[in-house]
Amino acid sequence: xxxxxxxxxxxxxxxxxxxxxxxxxxxxxxxxxxxxxxxxxxxxxxxxxxxxxxxxxxxxxxxxxxxxxxxxxxxxxxxxxxxxxxxxxxxxxxxxxxxxxxxxxxxxxxxxxxxxxxxxxxxxxxxxxxxxxxxxxxxxxxxxxxx
Numbered sequence: 358x359x360x361x362x363x364x365x366x367x368x369x370x371x372x373x374x375x376x377x378x379x380x381x382x383x384x385x386x387x388x389x390x391x392x393x394x395x396x397x398x399x400x401x402x403x404x405x406x407x408x409x410x411x412x413x414x415x416x417x418x419x420x421x422x423x424x425x426x427x428x429x430x431x432x433x434x435x436x437x438x439x440x441x442x443x444x445x446x447x448x449x450x451x452x453x454x455x456x457x458x459x460x461x462x463x464x465x466x467x468x469x470x471x472x473x474x475x476x477x478x479x480x481x482x483x484x485x486x487x488x489x490x491x492x493x494x495x496x497x498x499x500x501x502x503x504x
Contacts, residue, residue: 388425389425389427392425392426392447395446395478396478397444397445397479398479398480399481399482400442400444400450400482400483401440401441401442401483401484402417402439402483402485403437404438404488405486405488406488406491407488411436411437412434413434413435414433414456415454416431416434417432417440417452417469417487418455418460419444419452420452420469420470421445421448422450425448426444429443429444429445447478449473449475449476450474451469451470451471451472451473452469452487456491456494457498465490467488468488
């Protein structure tokens with residue numbers, strides 16, 4: 358299990374900020390610039406727990422599978438667990454779920470990062486089903502943090 362979150366890097370943050378203060382962000386590739394001009398694809402789905410109950414209030418991110426795809430804004434699930442993403446096209450995406458500022462990636466076959474959706478400009482994909490296993494987040498939230 359790998360956890361990413363705001364508190365995870367707190368001890369390294371001053372060093373990280375200092376180390377990157379003089380560095381500029383990498384320029385997007387020519388292909389990334391070309392793709393960003395394409396009509397986005399809309400991807401809709403639902404996040405549920407392993408018993409099929411909807412999960413509300415979690416952020417869903419499109420996980421680009423290609424260096425020429427930029428990150429898009431996340432969507433927060435509604436009371437029915439539904440999300441709607443607008444993603445750069447064409448490309449392949451998996452998904453990340455973030456709850457309480459933490460994103461978890463597990464080796465489970467049903468982990469959202471292992472879901473694969475292929476999209477083209479202007480596509481509209483629906484019915485993407487993602488599983489949220491709260492016990493993984495609870496374990497990460499309770500794990501001891503290094504100073």
